[in-house]
Amino acid sequence: MSTVTITPKQRMLNAYRGAASDRPPVAPEFWYYYPAKVLGVDMIEFARKVPFHQALKTTFEKFGCEGWGIVGVGVPNGAVEGRSSEHWLDADTLEIRSTTRTPRGEFTSASRLSRDEPGWAIERPVKDVARDLPAYEFATLAGNPEDIDVSGAVRAWNEVGESYLLEVWLGVPFFDYYAGGREGGFETGVYDFMTPELEPELERLRARYTEHMVRKARVLCERTPFESFCIGCSWSCNSLIGPMLWRQWDKPVIQAVCDEVHRHGRLLHIHFHGKCLETVADFAELGIDCVCPFERPPGGDVVGLDGLKQVERLLGGRTAMNGNVHTVETLIRGTPEDARREVREILTAFAGNPRVIVGTGDQVGRETPEENLHAMIEEAKRGAPADG
Numbered sequence: 001m002s003t004v005t006i007t008p009k010q011r012m013l014n015a016y017r018g019a020a021s022d023r024p025p026v027a028p029e030f031w032y033y034y035p036a037k038v039l040g041v042d043m044i045e046f047a048r049k050v051p052f053h054q055a056l057k058t059t060f061e062k063f064g065c066e067g068w069g070i071v072g073v074g075v076p077n078g079a080v081e082g083r084s085s086e087h088w089l090d091a092d093t094l095e096i097r098s099t100t101r102t103p104r105g106e107f108t109s110a111s112r113l114s115r116d117e118p119g120w121a122i123e124r125p126v127k128d129v130a131r132d133l134p135a136y137e138f139a140t141l142a143g144n145p146e147d148i149d150v151s152g153a154v155r156a157w158n159e160v161g162e163s164y165l166l167e168v169w170l171g172v173p174f175f176d177y178y179a180g181g182r183e184g185g186f187e188t189g190v191y192d193f194m195t196p197e198l199e200p201e202l203e204r205l206r207a208r209y210t211e212h213m214v215r216k217a218r219v220l221c222e223r224t225p226f227e228s229f230c231i232g233c234s235w236s237c238n239s240l241i242g243p244m245l246w247r248q249w250d251k252p253v254i255q256a257v258c259d260e261v262h263r264h265g266r267l268l269h270i271h272f273h274g275k276c277l278e279t280v281a282d283f284a285e286l287g288i289d290c291v292c293p294f295e296r297p298p299g300g301d302v303v304g305l306d307g308l309k310q311v312e313r314l315l316g317g318r319t320a321m322n323g324n325v326h327t328v329e330t331l332i333r334g335t336p337e338d339a340r341r342e343v344r345e346i347l348t349a350f351a352g353n354p355r356v357i358v359g360t361g362d363q364v365g366r367e368t369p370e371e372n373l374h375a376m377i378e379e380a381k382r383g384a385p386a387d388g
Contacts, residue, residue, distance in 0.1 A: 001267070008067070008163060008164050009160075009161075010162065013067060013267070015290070015356060017267070018355050020239070023381060025162075025358070026376065027065060027322060027358070028063070028359065028364050028376065029292070029293065029323075029362060030060065030063075030067060030364055031363040032363065034055075034365075034366055035056060038059050042115035043116060053160050053166055054073055054159065060070075064377065065380075066165075067369075068164060068230075070166070071153045071166060077138075079138075080138070080142075089120050093113070094114075095111075095112050096112070096113070097110045100139050101194040102135045103138065104134040105128075105131065109125045110122050116302065124181055124182055125139075125181045126181045128226055129192070129201075137205060140181070146219055147173045148223075149221050153168060153220075154224055157226060167228045168226045170213060170230060170231050170257060171213060171231060172232050172233065178192070179192075185235075190245075191337075201248055208232070210253045217261050219231060219350065226326060227267055228267040228269055230269045230271065230288040231257065231270050231271070232256060237272055237275070243278045246311075251286070258287055266352070267290070269292070269322075270293070271292055272291055272292070273295060277301050277310065277311070280310075280314040284316050290320040291322065294311060294321040294322075296324060296359035298300055302324060304345060305348060309349045310347075317353060320355035321350065323359040323361055323362075324358075324360075325342045325343065325358065325361060327360050327365060327368070329371045330342055336371050336374075338372075338377040343380050343383065358383075365376075
């Protein structure tokens with residue numbers, strides 16, 4: 001009798017599609033911290049010199065588990081010019097200041113990189129909406145997605161192979177796009193979105209942003225072999241902007257992209273951290289193929305077995321759940337048995353439902369003991385098959 005070997009990538013795709021595998025996939029979110037730790041590099045070297053897809057491949061293979069990651073593609077814009085300067089503030093912190101010139105004006109921005117932490121913005125482009133937004137819009141949306149060079153992304157897809165599910169990063173929801181460029185970030189963005197005088201301009205900008213995202217998705221579906229695409233999340237979640245603003249401003253964008261991706265027979269994955277219960281039914285309504293990470297309190301609102309059963313009911317077998325093992329209280333501060341207990345809760349709640357991935361409630365911290373990760377992975381591998 002011959003046996004069919006299911007690869008880590010195929011287990012992930014089966015969960016997205018609702019197809020049975022030999023067992024549920026287990027996919028800790030090894031994002032930046034743990035791969036850098038595994039490779040023995042600081043965060044600046046990791047960001048600048050290490051191909052992200054290769055770092056994840058090394059880490060997932062080390063732990064013998066499934067996983068997902070992203071590769072980005074840039075939209076070229078020949079009418080935009082930029083220059084930047086770098087300055088070491090101390091032995092561990094690098095500051096980068098940039099000036100971007102466009103036919104609609106120029107803007108400045110700045111960020112810092114640390115040897116210990118991922119980079120962060122300290123100055124955002126849009127200080128004055130009337131003055132700076134036209135230039136920011138031109139710099140980010142005036143390029144033609146049809147001119148994307150997909151060769152680097154396809155090369156990464158081939159290099160990853162069946163080790164894990166590599167997805168194309170399409171971008172972020174509209175609120176994150178706007179607030180990410182707005183001086184003051186999240187807080188200023190919320191005030192702007194609640195200002196009636198700005199609403200017509202924001203609606204116009206969202207229409208253009210949606211068109212840009214859909215065109216980008218179309219090009220990547222037509223020119224690459226990627227099975228799945230990803231939309232991320234910075235502040236666009238219930239914990240920060242709440243379900244009302246999310247439904248008004250971000251849900252229509254996600255719907256348009258989801259429809260385009262599905263039109264080409266591909267899959268869409270949404271990262272939606274923080275509290276989620278008020279919008280879980282929306283995920284199924286949109287037809288999103290997978291959502292992560294369904295966090296436990298205090299960051300999230302999926303509480304234990306009962307919370308997981310509620311998520312399973314609300315998703316209705318239409319959307320895969322990925323996540324839920326607590327990255328701090330369980331994986332960092334807890335014991336191997338704590339990790340096993342949470343895995344068992346996930347598998348119990350989704351018994352008989354193939355649309356489940358045992359994952360983590362967001363990124364695995366570098367201080368996480370390996371024995372807790374191994375316990376999580378081993379318990380998931382011992383769990384009942386995804387078809388019950």
